[in-house]
Amino acid sequence: MTRLSPRHPRYRSLRTRAHLADLARTGLVVPEGLIAHGRGEAFDYFLGERTTPSARRAIRAAARWLANARHPVVSVNGNVAALAADRVARLQAARPGLLVEVNLYHRTAGRARKVAERLRDAGVVGVLGVRPTARIPGLPSDRARVDRRGIWVADVCLVPLEDGDRTTALRRLGKRVIAIDLNPMSRTTVAADLPIVDELTRALDRLVVELGRVGPTTPGRFPSFDARGARTAARRAMATRVGSARGRPAAAGRASSRPGRGTPRRSRRTP
Amino acid sequence: MTRLSPRHPRYRSLRTRAHLADLARTGLVVPEGLIAHGRGEAFDYFLGERTTPSARRAIRAAARWLANARHPVVSVNGNVAALAADRVARLQAARPGLLVEVNLYHRTAGRARKVAERLRDAGVVGVLGVRPTARIPGLPSDRARVDRRGIWVADVCLVPLEDGDRTTALRRLGKRVIAIDLNPMSRTTVAADLPIVDELTRALDRLVVELGRVGPTTPGRFPSFDARGARTAARRAMATRVGSARGRPAAAGRASSRPGRGTPRRSRRTP
Numbered sequence: 001m002t003r004l005s006p007r008h009p010r011y012r013s014l015r016t017r018a019h020l021a022d023l024a025r026t027g028l029v030v031p032e033g034l035i036a037h038g039r040g041e042a043f044d045y046f047l048g049e050r051t052t053p054s055a056r057r058a059i060r061a062a063a064r065w066l067a068n069a070r071h072p073v074v075s076v077n078g079n080v081a082a083l084a085a086d087r088v089a090r091l092q093a094a095r096p097g098l099l100v101e102v103n104l105y106h107r108t109a110g111r112a113r114k115v116a117e118r119l120r121d122a123g124v125v126g127v128l129g130v131r132p133t134a135r136i137p138g139l140p141s142d143r144a145r146v147d148r149r150g151i152w153v154a155d156v157c158l159v160p161l162e163d164g165d166r167t168t169a170l171r172r173l174g175k176r177v178i179a180i181d182l183n184p185m186s187r188t189t190v191a192a193d194l195p196i197v198d199e200l201t202r203a204l205d206r207l208v209v210e211l212g213r214v215g216p217t218t219p220g221r222f223p224s225f226d227a228r229g230a231r232t233a234a235r236r237a238m239a240t241r242v243g244s245a246r247g248r249p250a251a252a253g254r255a256s257s258r259p260g261r262g263t264p265r266r267s268r269r270t271p
Numbered sequence: 272m273t274r275l276s277p278r279h280p281r282y283r284s285l286r287t288r289a290h291l292a293d294l295a296r297t298g299l300v301v302p303e304g305l306i307a308h309g310r311g312e313a314f315d316y317f318l319g320e321r322t323t324p325s326a327r328r329a330i331r332a333a334a335r336w337l338a339n340a341r342h343p344v345v346s347v348n349g350n351v352a353a354l355a356a357d358r359v360a361r362l363q364a365a366r367p368g369l370l371v372e373v374n375l376y377h378r379t380a381g382r383a384r385k386v387a388e389r390l391r392d393a394g395v396v397g398v399l400g401v402r403p404t405a406r407i408p409g410l411p412s413d414r415a416r417v418d419r420r421g422i423w424v425a426d427v428c429l430v431p432l433e434d435g436d437r438t439t440a441l442r443r444l445g446k447r448v449i450a451i452d453l454n455p456m457s458r459t460t461v462a463a464d465l466p467i468v469d470e471l472t473r474a475l476d477r478l479v480v481e482l483g484r485v486g487p488t489t490p491g492r493f494p495s496f497d498a499r500g501a502r503t504a505a506r507r508a509m510a511t512r513v514g515s516a517r518g519r520p521a522a523a524g525r526a527s528s529r530p531g532r533g534t535p536r537r538s539r540r541t542p
Contacts, residue, residue: 021302024295031292034302038309042454045310046317046513183313184513235513242317242455243510 013041016083023082028114030106033079036161043182044199046238051206054233055198061225062158062178062194063210066095067217069156069176073099076129078106080160080200081115087204089123094211101150102129105163107142139169151175156222159188160200167191176222180204184234194225197234284312287354294353299385301377304350307432314453315470317509322477325504326469332496333429333449333465334481337366338488340427340447344370347400349377351431351471352386358475360394365482372421373400376434378413410440422446427493430459431471438462447493451475455505465496468505 008014020037023029051059066072072095076088081102092098102115109130116127132145134152143166146152157170160180164187170177171191179192180203189195196203279285291308294300322330337343343366347359352373363369373386380401387398403416405423414437417423428441431451435458441448442462450463451474460466467474 017303017306020306024302024305031295031302031305032288034295034305035288035291035309035312038306038311039313039316040309041306042310042313045454045456183316185316239510239514242506242513 020079020082023078026114027111028118029078029082030111032106033077033082037079037083040161040182040199043184043238046242047182047197047199047234048237048241049199051198051202052234052237054230054237055196055203056206058194058196058225058230059198059203059206060210061223062196063207063214065156065176065178065194065222065225066098066158066207067211067214068219068221069154070219071099071154072097072156072158073101073128073150073154074158074160075101075103075151075162076115076119077102077104077161078111078115081118084160084201084204085118085122085124087201087208088119090208091204091211092124094208099150099154100124100127101147102127103143103146103151103166105141105143107145136166136169136173138172139165144169155220159192160204162188164188164191184231184238189231189234193227195227195230197230291350291353294349297385298382299389300349300353301382303377304348304353308350308354311432311453311470314455314509317513318453318468318470318505319508319512320470322469322473323505323508325501325508326467326474327477329465329467329496329501330469330474330477331481332494333467334478334485336427336447336449336465336493336496337369337429337478338482338485339490339492340425341490342370342425343368343427343429344372344399344421344425345429345431346372346374346422346433347386347390348373348375348432349382349386352389355431355472355475356389356393356395358472358479359390361479362475362482363395365479370421370425371395371398372418373398374414374417374422374437376412376414378416407437407440407444409443410436415440426491430463431475433459435459435462455502455509460502460505464498466498466501468501 020029020034024031024034074088074091088100092100100119102112104112112130116130119127128147128150133148134146136144136146151157154175156176156178158178159167162179167177167179167188168191177192178194178196179188180196180198180200181188182197182199183189184197189197291300291305295302295305345359345362359371363371371390373383375383383401387401390398399418399421404419405417407415407417422428425446427447427449429449430438433450438448438450438459439462448463449465449467450459451467451469451471452460453468453470454460455468460468
């Protein structure tokens, strides 16, 4: 639609937004997914659009859990496919045996196929979840539908951009849940065993790097993780940034140095 | 799509989201508008989903400015029409002479007509901006297009959910800009003469009440407003809420008291 200027202080955000808006027009991303993306943007803004030291530790622990898992599965919804299909492929390459399963809140058969196709185009192999074969108990709606070979038997589930009910249902099934979610107070982040409070693409990039560094693995061993501490650290990072006078992210701060600010106004040029 | 349960801890948010998603399907709301709504949601979450004392003072000052304005205009985009057409009508009833102008970032003639129609259906009279007759200098894109009888000659512009470039352009034209925006660090909030950091419908409801209380008016008199102080107060309110351990809004907090939390797990019922 509108042309974007690379000089706009929020160029990167705007480009991602335009990309998601385009994919919403194709039906891959649903309107609710766009709203969710907006929430994430705001939280990332508060986080300073960077991976905090605490999130780095969480990602390192997540790499260890995924490496030691017997049946690791990453759950992919429309937004994840839209924002990071390529990174999911790289993650799978970095952790052989990692299964990738499509799981949609707003499921239609056509949409599930579209998400799977996008994953395959990006290089993901053996995409599950297009024709679900099992149901997670206690969850209404189509989110409950999973694959018998995938999430159903998983011991570790990586759920980026997940909803709270589903995270809770997975935990009730005894699975270890690693979440990637920018909201430190969301039900997903609160419910996850290992919440990574970071932006999706940054977190996945770093997770790929960390998987390359884990060294020897011990299947079934999952070193404990201080989830509460991670949530508190994320909240504190945001609070510090918002509360301080210099709390604006660099990009947004630049916007306020535009010409004309601080000069006398009241020169009424309006007819 | 999915049925919403009134017992869901985020029922109100979910209902608004579903409403906006529906209107996105009709084209009244654009995908970018959905993303913007998500950002607002996150900021409101940080604010505790309530009008702060500082926002209350801002709204009182805004009522005074609108009452004393010679040509007050409220600018309405797709999201404002979707979320608060009824409140815009009530605002116009509470401030006779207030002009209402459609102004769209993503403008098509059809969309402008749709927004105007929704406003008229809600009871707004004399809707301007469907066929713009002037251009704000220095602004590329269709946001620059305004009505000669409306924003072009306005002395006070109320711009809810505005973008930063346009707020700046309006100020350069010597207009007093009252913004309603949940992001205390947004370019709009930073550029506005009188930023109201509050959720749209809450702010408009309160503005209508305050307009009923302003008493005698003095056209052209605009008591000074401490915009910087208002921004700082909003940031502090958010920081306090996010940073404290009990920083979760009540509705979100309730979610964590769902059954099963805090009970021992590791009972692997997965086959």
